[in-house]
Amino acid sequence: MDNLARLDSLQGSNLANISHLQETYQHQVQENENQYSQLATHYDAKYKIAWLLMKSAPRPCFTPILLNDLKSHVNHIKTEMSYTRNEKYDYLVLGSNIEGIFNLGGDLDLFRTLIEQKNREGLLAYAMAGVDLVYQNMKHFGLDLTTVSLITGDALGGGFEAAMSANLVIAERGVKLGLPEVLFNLFPGMGAYSILSRKVGTVVAKKMILSGKLYSSEELFDMGIIDILADKGEGELALYKHIKAAKRSPNSFSSMAKINDLCNEIPYQEFVDIANIWADAALNLSDKDLRMMDRLVSRQSKRFVA
Numbered sequence: 057m058d059n060l061a062r063l064d065s066l067q068g069s070n071l072a073n074i075s076h077l078q079e080t081y082q083h084q085v086q087e088n089e090n091q092y093s094q095l096a097t098h099y100d101a102k103y104k105i106a107w108l109l110m111k112s113a114p115r116p117c118f119t120p121i122l123l124n125d126l127k128s129h130v131n132h133i134k135t136e137m138s139y140t141r142n143e144k145y146d147y148l149v150l151g152s153n154i155e156g157i158f159n160l161g162g163d164l165d166l167f168r169t170l171i172e173q174k175n176r177e178g179l180l181a182y183a184m185a186g187v188d189l190v191y192q193n194m195k196h197f198g199l200d201l202t203t204v205s206l207i208t209g210d211a212l213g214g215g216f217e218a219a220m221s222a223n224l225v226i227a228e229r230g231v232k233l234g235l236p237e238v239l240f241n242l243f244p245g246m247g248a249y250s251i252l253s254r255k256v257g258t259v260v261a262k263k264m265i266l267s268g269k270l271y272s273s274e275e276l277f278d279m280g281i282i283d284i285l286a287d288k289g290e291g292e293l294a295l296y297k298h299i300k301a302a303k304r305s306p307n308s309f310s311s312m313a314k315i316n317d318l319c320n321e322i323p324y325q326e327f328v329d330i331a332n333i334w335a336d337a338a339l340n341l342s343d344k345d346l347r348m349m350d351r352l353v354s355r356q357s358k359r360f361v362a
Contacts, residue, residue: 114357117162133199227285241345246334250330
């Protein structure tokens with residue numbers, strides 16, 4: 057076989073391999089679009105946005121299923137970025153498909169069961185699933201994109217933690233956000249103190265956690281916790297306005313993003329250590345605390361049905 061023939065043979069083999077990879081990739085995309093029970097996803101090709109809209113049940117909280125759906129889709133996005141040489145996505149937006157609610161936090165019903173079983177391993181595993189989501193969201197999931205929280209409804213507890221962890225936080229007017237864990241004698245263990253202490257200082261962060269107060273989006277915007285405050289029903293429009301502004305001055309926006317990451321670095325081990333403190337604290341809850349947790353579960357369920 058002469059050199060040209062060898063070259064043709066190699067090219068044919070390479071093209072066949074590439075074709076096979078593309079077919080496999082397309083098959084994975086089709087499977088991925090239909091596999092989530094508590095997460096709706098879609099892609100805005102014009103603005104390169106991955107939309108992840110939470111729809112957990114039986115309550116709008118971080119169920120294990122929702123956490124797994126989020127992890128699976130993020131892994132899918134990483135695969136797509138690899139196949140497209142980091143070109144497919146510029147933004148990853150976390151929002152909600154439930155009217156009036158972003159996310160009400162941890163799965164309290166699961167917490168109660170694990171606490172009754174004295175199952176520290178289960179509590180810590182749940183906490184670490186939340187920590188990994190929060191930490192990776194802060195770190196752009198290791199990709200060249202911007203993570204966004206689009207808050208069009210109330211965000212409490214772990215829902216607030218997840219929202220704050222994004223590179224860009226957009227909230228509509230009139231929504232409530234806060235950390236109510238103190239009501240059942242616990243604290244938010246998946247990043248709240250770490251993130252808030254960097255944003256507003258340790259004194260204010262501690263006060264927000266121990267008071268259990270619910271804040272309006274307007275208040276948190278004034279405090280610098282929310283980046284963009286949008287009128288009711290215009291959160292998505294505010295996102296697109298931001299994207300257009302960033303396109304006009306891409307060097308400025310990307311440089312400031314790098315500076316923000318550099319000046320607000322939070323070690324992963326800090327999250328891990330706090331999650332362990334949280335798991336231990338959860339096992340110290342009294343029967344009275346657990347009854348309060350039950351009442352909150354009941355309120356969440358009623359609100360969801362309503």
